[in-house]
Amino acid sequence: MMEFINGGVTAPKGFRASGICSGIKKNTAKNDLALIMADALCDAAAVYTTNRVKAAPVFLTKSHLSNGKARAILANSGNANACAPNGEENALRACEALSKAAGIAAEDIIINSTGVIGQPLPIEKIEAAIPLLAEKIKKISPENKEELLSGGDEAVLAIMTTDTVKKQAACTFKLGGAFDVTVGAIAKGSGMIHPNMATMLCFITTDCNISSGMLQKALSSAARRSFNRVSVDGDTSTNDMTAILASGLAGNPLIAEENEDYKIFAEALEKVCVSLAKRIAADGEGATKLITCRVTGAADEASAEKLSMSVTSSSLVKTAMTGADANFGRVLCALGYAGADFDPEAVDISFESAAGKIPVCKNGRGLAFDETLAKEILSRDAITITCDMNQKDGGFEAETYGCDLTCDYVKINGDYRS
């Protein structure tokens, strides 16, 4: 019933987007400033990083969203505006420049930044680029699908830092058998990825008619099962944010409670978020493969999540995957220090990819297995590690997403600031 379609934030009705190069990043003409504009005021919601050290735009967006309404999302890459001089003032100046250029209230703007922490935001460059960016958006005709899609592409390019692939997703589904609803999203994230009750940058739009309260509920739940289950390097960013705007233009009856329509919407939103979360993990800095850890038979969902995150976050599991080495002992070890109680003598483990599936551990003890087949399985670019905990009354499961750890991660991060 739910169907993935082309595009990202401009797939739903009522949104335009674009990007521009304002010159924040050194020696490149790549886009660094993204704008997503709704045709009218939207219901809105967001989740934020739980890091005690938060970037200035995170505080400003929280304050702007206190009424559950927003009209635009403005984001730059190349500088996080975190722990930087005049951070609050510069975030506000960017909102004011957009307010003036686009004729919308500064309080209706969601703003964020991503990039290096601790350096002053080059606000003059951003202020100079904003009128041009607003102008680009105005020129996009809401009827011209190609222009809309290409504007969305410009926006996703503008929030990329060390990302090597564009991350966007969109899906459509029907509500009440009659109303076509679309959810679209763009995301960035490649390093400093270990979100906690929040996420890296992800901006979502929908034309669903839904209250900001229900939007917040659906977003928090989707983020918990998608972005909060990704780890690239165990570092929770100062700038994590996922925000959503709902234009209501699908025309469905307003969703204001947890009814059947809410469930359908929330499920679609979760699928879009999981799809992006997996792409973020697969594009982890220096990564060559996506590692999914599927924990089943756990005592509860929270335990399943802890156990699974411990495996995908382990440096030793990650480097074993780099070397396509079926070192399941490291998987058991990571389960053991996850902080969840379980009986080690009950655990079964297997490795799986497009090349096949191989059980390597039964009842907590190593099995004899075909090393050649194991190597072949682990040489593919998407690996699933399944850990069946087989706990008494253990019907709970969770999947988390990570990547291998390579020399390129070290190289990318050895000299990130220059």
Place this chain on the structure above:
Amino acid sequence: MMEFINGGVTAPKGFRASGICSGIKKNTAKNDLALIMADALCDAAAVYTTNRVKAAPVFLTKSHLSNGKARAILANSGNANACAPNGEENALRACEALSKAAGIAAEDIIINSTGVIGQPLPIEKIEAAIPLLAEKIKKISPENKEELLSGGDEAVLAIMTTDTVKKQAACTFKLGGAFDVTVGAIAKGSGMIHPNMATMLCFITTDCNISSGMLQKALSSAARRSFNRVSVDGDTSTNDMTAILASGLAGNPLIAEENEDYKIFAEALEKVCVSLAKRIAADGEGATKLITCRVTGAADEASAEKLSMSVTSSSLVKTAMTGADANFGRVLCALGYAGADFDPEAVDISFESAAGKIPVCKNGRGLAFDETLAKEILSRDAITITCDMNQKDGGFEAETYGCDLTCDYVKINGDYRS
């Protein structure tokens, strides 16, 4: 008053040690089996890994130490005897072989293993080597200092895995102005290092006359401030153990309560453990430098420890150190997700080494600093990151120890089993 001296476990009176190659490791004639023997039954204590998945010898040692007495420590490298078939049986067989060869009770033996997880322990090789190893020890004369030291060297070589340097330490101090007491220790540890209320392998001897209860108290406290403050890769091993034997041969009045002598002994023990903990961090797999994070001005010691461990464990801080990049934003970020409450606007950060000291952050904001000097400071092989939290009534501090993250870590762990 306390003085570091040459040697390790054979420095205190009443202990001999040796090592041998039993053939556990493939294609090498390196030692893989270590034995530390006391001349008579000792008071003993140990701390163990908190990993839910524990190696078989950890369980066996716990049971053997239930009476607070032990006579020998037997340890092999090359195989962890964890999650392996017949693990308990094989650990017991090794103790029985030593019992027979050395004429001591199997229950008086502390045993552990370190190496690859999940593969069967080659017990026949170990059983064959034990009589030869016991014979080597018998031949060492307790009066021949050179033989004692060289036997200690053989033992420390036998517990090394990916370690590149021998780790041993010993110190002497006086009790009651009259009795010369010595503490000696050997340790191994290079990867899978993130101990939690326990440690990697460390075996300690002393000739102090001290009850097993007081010994346990001093050891737990020393481990908490040394090995529990080291992280190489965030992975808590299945085999972590620190054990101590006290022969009582120094002749000091028995320490059976927390008196002045206890304090002097506990302080010396902590210094030996901290010295080894730093060497373990500096010799982390692939590491080129020791990173010490010193947190001051925290609200309590537990917060100081959490904040400091978060910085030394951060992949992004570690890779910045690899590249000698003064990216203090990553330090602030790691403080922020440590799980301790603090005011980000009060934090000062500086980098320091033998090349000098440079403040990089004041009141949570980046300072302009000399990048050339910073690069020079961070290019040395021992760096201290000082984070002054400046919290109200914040007189608490903690130091933790880590290392940089390099391509060599990835290479070492990409194919560890073969």
